[in-house]
Amino acid sequence: MSNIQSPLPGTFYHKPSPEEPVFKSPGDAVAIGDTIGLVEVMKTFIAVTSEVEGTFVKYMIDDAAPVTAGAVLAELA
């Protein structure tokens, strides 16, 4: 099990845009450098990438919810 943390405070998004599918769904393979979500900070969107490889389990924060720096955004197996 490993966790992906938010590098910055802001608003966390599961999708590249509201009309598009989520970056990762449960069971998806995650490679190092894969984008798992976006954090919007001061009107700028920062991609959250995985530093480890594994299998996506679930998002730990709701889509479009506020996050603090270091908050656990997603869980990998």
Next chain:
Amino acid sequence: MAIERLFIANRGEIAVRIVRAAQALGIHAIQAHSEADTDMLAVKLADEAICIGPAPSKDSYLNIEAVMKAAKDTGADAIHPGYGFLSESPRFARAVEAAGLIFVGPTADTIERMGDKVAARQAAIAAGVPVVPGSEGRIDVEDALKVAAEIGYPVMIKAAAGGGGRGIRIASNEAELRTLAPQAKAEAEAAFGDGGLYIERAILSPRHIEVQILGDGDTAVHCFERECSLQRRRQKVWEEAGAACLDEPTREALCASAVALAKAVNYRGAGTLEYLYDEATNAFYFIEMNTRIQVEHPVTEMLTGVDLVAEMINVCGGAKLSMTQDQITRSGHAIEVRICAEDPFMQFMPWPGVVSKLVEPNGEGVRFDHFLSEGYQIPPFYDSLLGKVIVHAPTRNEAIDKLVIALTELEIGGTKTTVPLHLTLAADPEVRKGAFHTQWLEPWLAAGHLIATKGDAA
């Protein structure tokens, strides 16, 4: 009806500015805030505060129903929208008017008219204000050649149905236009299903010059011009009053044109007319009007001594303008720089830290408009503007020198800021000469001028 209870539907440094202006006028200040802004400075300073919703702007500062309910619940008789958020929303202004409250700004109809590029251009032409020469409405390729011959090259070719810069091409002569216009038409058809074109004179490397106006619905005055050519991603970073590049007859003609348009639309409140200025031909062209107070209003206040925020509150409360045109004079030179929570050495990455230390610059002719205090967590949900350092001195050279001292005195611990950018700009010989335009800053950054100074500028 003079305003007695003013509701401030904004946040950050401009909310602080408005709260203080209201209190100085003896008006009860009611500050709106989101759940993320409970401990912001304007909330602490205001006579009363009310939460209008969750952190995201769309649920709070942009939520017309929530703002209107809070204004009614607190017994407000007027609403100041600040800048950004709902300040140029005709729907919001109309809701305020319908509720029987005063909107501190022009009428909803004026906001709507001046917010529409085509309607604003028509109003400008009708008032005798120069606009960028171009085709009136959509044209085809053959017409484009005729119009271009009339307005002169270079011309910019735009898709009539377009936006966001797509399909824009620049032709410097007829041969290029013959090649590029059909391409633009084909691309516009593919992108928008509409091959209509629009052409206008391309003003290459223009300066951005704007005129501050004040109106009371019957008459209008100007408070001279500002130059805001130093921009990054269309955001102003450094603003001056006045524009040192203008000669006196041009300044007079520019400011008179702004007053003519303000009078033509019976403007009420503070507003700004933005122009492109072509230094090579000494010509200015109206591009748009902002129907609100602007971020950079303090440079005009330093130049003229006019309190723009107090004046807009008074005239919207029904008073006549407190001054005539001949009573508004300019003295010296003022410069403002925007202090943002961004790391200029890391592509201006936002940096919403906790303010661990705050030392404000001070002294004669130095002003620091901000919303910070030690221990304050800068919220990540809004834009990165933390404040503005404004200086005023007898000459532009002395103003730059004073700016360097003020920026060196300023200390904001716990976060990255754009102060190093401004110190590097202040040390740049081209900036010192005032030799810049709207296309100057981005290539300057790309060429590594800022990075080269890392270590000694900060």
